[in-house]
Amino acid sequence: MITLAHFQIVSAALFAVGLYGVLARRSAVLILMSIELMLNAVNLNLIAVSSYVESSVFSGLIIAIFVITVAAAEVGLALAIVLRLFRNRASVNVDEIDLMKW
């Protein structure tokens, strides 16, 4: 019998992998992909809990739908910013974008 804890462990592992990607990668596109992994881990956790715990308004499922919506908006905006960055600096490596660092 698969319990809630198993899904939570998978979700925690996926979140940790995404966290490592955000911290260790240099390319902005790869950081975006790692953020998608973390959002998916959160969604998996929400849906696992909502599927095991009784709720009359399906909070977990609906919040997961909103997370997917916001992730889509985020990817669209981030793509625009990455394109702009590449046009101005000919690079998408985040450690070379230090204009606002002092």
Next chain:
Amino acid sequence: MIWFFFIVLSVFTVGGGLGVVATRNVVHAALFLLLSLLGVAGLYVLLASTFLALVQIFIYGGAIVIVLLFAIMLTRSREYPHISDNRQWPIAGIGALAFFGMLVVAFRVNNPVAQVRHHVEFTDLGRSLFTEWALPFEIASILLLVALVGAVVIAREGGRRG
């Protein structure tokens, strides 16, 4: 049997994630991301959330991975076939492992007593979305509109300040 599917899908999910953060080729990273997202969709099916599995495949597998591939193609950099990581990647690995340990401990300590799996009908979900959650739903649509306009304005060629 269900254990077999759970283990295979978990390996797809976490293995795809590891591929995303470990590969040296950006296009391979996008394909690993697709594998991981499809694994998550399969886990949603195991959790009896068919609707979310469909949404996951359509929006993540169909739209977001394609958009990321467009981002890769439009910013074709010489480094893409063999990118490098930050110099401090071991610290990042230690931090991620510590976070994983913390999450596992937190899930162990605060474990809700839950054994029954509920199946949610599409109609019940839709009714809830358009009654109790109607206001957040409308706000989400405004958010998407604003993000769309903002993306067009940011990425547009030319403009007053070049």
